[in-house]
Amino acid sequence: MTALKKYQRLECGGLWRETPQDQRREVLVRFGDATLILSDPKSGTAISHWSLPAIERINRGEEPPVFAPGADAAESLELTDPDMIEALGAVRHAVQAATARPGRLRGAILAATALAVVAVAVLWLPGALVRHTASVVPPAQRADLGQRALDDLARVTGANCNNRLGLQALAGLAERVFGPVDTPILYVMPEGVEQPLHLPGRLIVLPRRLIEQANGPEAAAGAALVEGLRARARDPIIPMLEHAGLRATLQLLTTAALPDAALAGYGEAVLRAAPVALPDAQVLAAFEAAQIPATPYALAVDPEGKTTQALLAGDPYKGLAPTPLIPDDSWVALQGICGT
Structure with a gap:
């Protein structure tokens, strides 16, 4: 995920539709750590925020590329800037690698570090495992x-x-x-x-x-x-991992994937939590x-x-x-x- 840092502060123009029935509208597109910000190019006012991991290309095989903030979203964004298109592709690749290719997100050095931490954390310091895992989750995966x-x-x-x-x-x-x-x-x-x-x-x-x-x-x-x-x-990842449990936390650390079952009921837990x-x-x-x-x-x-x-x-x-x-x-x- 560190490779995505080169795209920070990336900006370009794009054509945005609020719904498929609307006309296209020129917008300024800004790439952030975890969000894509769409704003009016004249006033600078934000029009929409998209979570980077949720963005999908919806016209594969066609040009120019069109993206949406999720498969069921009404909004769409047409882009021609090659750097922005590459950046969105890199995010998608990183998220897929995190969920479908265990171990590749962090590499061999991190894996060795993780094993050393796990050996101590599981036996003696459960909190250390949670804190260490939270510290290595990259921005795009946090957004996911x-x-x-x-x-x-x-x-x-x-x-x-x-x-x-x-x-x-x-x-x-x-x-x-x-x-x-x-x-x-x-x-x-x-x-x-x-x-x-x-x-x-x-x-x-x-x-x-x-x-x-x-x-x-x-x-x-x-x-x-x-x-x-x-x-x-x-760090808001910490209470999430405490809810998920040590086994799921260990899985996230070693495979970069958190099972859906580990998050079941977390919404209710957040509602009950004291600020x-x-x-x-x-x-x-x-x-x-x-x-x-x-x-x-x-x-x-x-x-x-x-x-x-x-x-x-x-x-x-x-x-x-x-x-x-x-x-x-x-x-x-x-x-x-x-x-x-």
Whole structure:
């Protein structure tokens, strides 16, 4: 997977269709660690985020190549740039190698290291095995595991809300909060999610109520920002492997494949998990750096402000007129993301 580093910051133009019935539209395509970002070439506004491991070519044998973010996706992207086409092919090859060619992902040197770690970890330090395995999972495979975890979560919550205008607005909000490079993909599920959560591969799931019951996007933006901090505080692969168990973790380390059975029920486990506590100073610093007021998020967490008093008191933008995070029409579209 280290070979994919040469494609970081790769950009090109492309022709995007939102649905097969729509006309093609020019977009700017950016290649990240785990996502492909499609944006408007004039305004720079993000239009869509695609998980790299999910991307498939849907017109094999024909030119120019056309790609989609999954076999059942409505969106499509026509590309002519040879470097971008090569990059997407390299990702696909890497994911297939990880799942279909045991042992080739990391090579002989890593295999020898793995065996040494396993010898100690299995007998004495199960936690060491989990941590070591998490440290060697590459970005594209993390994204693949995150998508599989999201699929398991959807068994409980239903498939993610996908109103097309709402998805565009959600992508725009993600870029506003995290910036245009390696932007996390935000999701909203129709039911069952009471608090924000995150999954491997920079996936963040927001509660529907934070969007539909709020007066503006600030609370949802703050929730995404804080969840991003939690994802950095503890590698999200670790709780997944703890759920999967040592045998599945060992299989992932030695064959680069995690069986589907190991992820069964992980979505429910994530819903039940208590959020990682973060220092108030760290949270406030992140809000200040992102230029997002902390008060709407703090009140969304605790309407009475008892448990979020420090965030309310230390809000770096308290008393200031907030600059809109996204345009008003985007916010209206985002509130209807779970509609038809």
